[in-house]
Amino acid sequence: MTQGTTDLAAERDRVLAELKALEDPRIRAVNQKHGDDHAVNLTELRAIAKRLKARPDLARELWAEGGTAARLLAILLLRPSHCALEELDAMLRQAGTPKVHDWLVNYLALKGPHREQLRERWFADPDPVIASAGWALTSDRVVKSPEGIDQSALLDRIEAEMTDAPERLQWAMNTCLAQIGITNPALRARARDIGERLGVLRDYPTPPNCTSPFAPIWIDEMVRRAGTR
Structure with missing residues (x-):
């Protein structure tokens, strides 16, 4: 494993820990009524994305983790030009929850080439x-x-x-x-x-x-x- 790979994995783990710390069971309970399972306030999640800016490398690491909040953040760290057709197709099939599905379609697929x-x-x-x-x-x-x-x-x-x-x-x-x-x-x-x-x-x-x-x-x-x- 190269130093760059190690640093990226460490950054991914820090971001995942930050998301975990933001989880609120009351938010999860509300979202579960709509078929979603994330427990992070979306305003706070967007604030993290604003701080990190466009980060396709980190986004793909977060997406691979599979959690809904991590995947929502991953979408915000990607830009439509970052994603190949086959990658977007695979991501939609992995989306899992309605919110991830909707963000992927509206933020990436709809605005991309x-x-x-x-x-x-x-x-x-x-x-x-x-x-x-x-x-x-x-x-x-x-x-x-x-x-x-x-x-x-x-x-x-x-x-x-x-x-x-x-x-x-x-x-x-x-x-x-x-x-x-x-x-x-x-x-x-x-x-x-x-x-x-x-x-x-x-x-x-x-x-x-x-x-x-x-x-x-x-x-x-x-x-x-x-x-x-």
């Missing part, structure tokens, strides 16, 4: 968790660069599959449904109709002053806001 290749690969994956990442990237395409995306075909898939899809995939499909309705006037009525008939997330508890994720309400509200600008 491989986003379209990953979108196509993940969208077609038989694993519904991996497919949900593909749908998330597809929703981004619908909003930002819809050219070349067959939105009618997406609505066909959503209409046929969303009701029985597992939760994470269902949520991602519903987001895509809403974004099509919001951004594509020609398909807005069909998107609203699909949302009404399927009823997915119709009764989702929504805090005051927040927009319901039920697609028809979401579509109408965002269109209304755009019309008042």
